[in-house]
Amino acid sequence: MSAVELADQFESVEKQEHAARLGMWFFLGSETLLFGGLFALYASYRAMYPFEFHQALLHNDTMLGTVNTLVLITSSFTVALAVHYVRMDRSRLAALLLGLSTAFGVTFLVIKFVEYGDHIRHHVLPAGMYSMADSPPGGVVMGQTLYWFMTALHALHVVAGMILLGIAAVGCARRRYGRSRFIVVENSGLYWHLVDIVWIFLWPLFYLAK
Amino acid sequence: MIRAHVTATNTLVAWLALVGLTFFSFGASRVGLGAGAELAVALTISATKTIIVLFIFMHLVEQRFANRLIVIVTFLFIVLLVTLMAADPITRKTFPKAPDPSSRPVD
Numbered sequence: 001m002s003a004v005e006l007a008d009q010f011e012s013v014e015k016q017e018h019a020a021r022l023g024m025w026f027f028l029g030s031e032t033l034l035f036g037g038l039f040a041l042y043a044s045y046r047a048m049y050p051f052e053f054h055q056a057l058l059h060n061d062t063m064l065g066t067v068n069t070l071v072l073i074t075s076s077f078t079v080a081l082a083v084h085y086v087r088m089d090r091s092r093l094a095a096l097l098l099g100l101s102t103a104f105g106v107t108f109l110v111i112k113f114v115e116y117g118d119h120i121r122h123h124v125l126p127a128g129m130y131s132m133a134d135s136p137p138g139g140v141v142m143g144q145t146l147y148w149f150m151t152a153l154h155a156l157h158v159v160a161g162m163i164l165l166g167i168a169a170v171g172c173a174r175r176r177y178g179r180s181r182f183i184v185v186e187n188s189g190l191y192w193h194l195v196d197i198v199w200i201f202l203w204p205l206f207y208l209a210k
Numbered sequence: 211m212i213r214a215h216v217t218a219t220n221t222l223v224a225w226l227a228l229v230g231l232t233f234f235s236f237g238a239s240r241v242g243l244g245a246g247a248e249l250a251v252a253l254t255i256s257a258t259k260t261i262i263v264l265f266i267f268m269h270l271v272e273q274r275f276a277n278r279l280i281v282i283v284t285f286l287f288i289v290l291l292v293t294l295m296a297a298d299p300i301t302r303k304t305f306p307k308a309p310d311p312s313s314r315p316v317d
Contacts, residue, residue, distance in 0.1 A: 036288035077225035204252035
């Protein structure tokens with residue numbers, strides 16, 4: 001494992017790593033605000049169309065949503081353990097845990113796409129493609145559109161997170177990261193936890209509150 | 211370098227708490243509290259789970275205040291945005307809460 005290279009603009013490795021960590025938190029803040037706008041739309045339209053939103057969400061399978069919640073929470077746990085072990089210089093174990101977390105990400109996506117497949121078969125689609133009833137009220141279309149947009153955007157984040165975790169896992173397996181060099185693993189983990197937090201809110205809004 | 215405060219045991223306890231809260235949230239949605247109360251309970255549990263993920267899994271507990279400040283400001287902005295946008299249709303007195311469905315253009 002090579003030591004951290006200190007860039008010219010930093011006085012110490014500690015300050016360099018704090019800057020990397022702070023930069024990641026800023027990025028996560030901006031990502032959260034992106035989802036925040038969509039949560040605000042959800043709140044506004046749900047207040048406008050409470051009955052229609054209830055109808056729109058009836059198509060969602062609570063059991064599949066709950067299983068996916070447990071899958072993501074467990075993947076966050078394995079990522080947190082990976083960061084813990086890379087800091088203990090147990091890079092191989094960290095690589096294994098990051099690989100396991102990526103597999104949990106695949107599981108999440110498979111379950112989500114099974115659900116999407118079911119929606120498509122039942123013509124529960126976003127925007128004007130919705131054809132569950134002859135003439136669905138505008139609020140139902142809005143509810144299903146937000147469901148598709150927010151969960152698909154989240155799924156894209158899951159894919160991005162899996163790529164980051166995969167890169168970190170390979171780095172750990174090759175012992176590029178360890179006790180004195182783990183900021184890449186930590187920041188990849190932070191991104192994955194954000195993906196988990198977004199789902200922690202999507203789950204009650206789209207699966208429980210109906 | 212930062213000193214490690216979050217141990218493997220802390221992480222395991224946090225995971226068990228998150229799983230427990232998930233089942234609690236699922237159960238609370240099944241007892242028939244009413245739409246508004248169910249949503250409030252579910253979101254409160256979600257906020258609690260988020261705090262656990264932030265402080266233990268994301269190691270915010272051992273980081274500098276600058277990093278925590280970003281989380282606080284982001285949270286406040288989202289609360290402001292969501293509250294004001296939901297308050298608009300809820301408090302409308304002079305206009306209908308939602309457009310009349312019959313006035314919707316025919317496809």
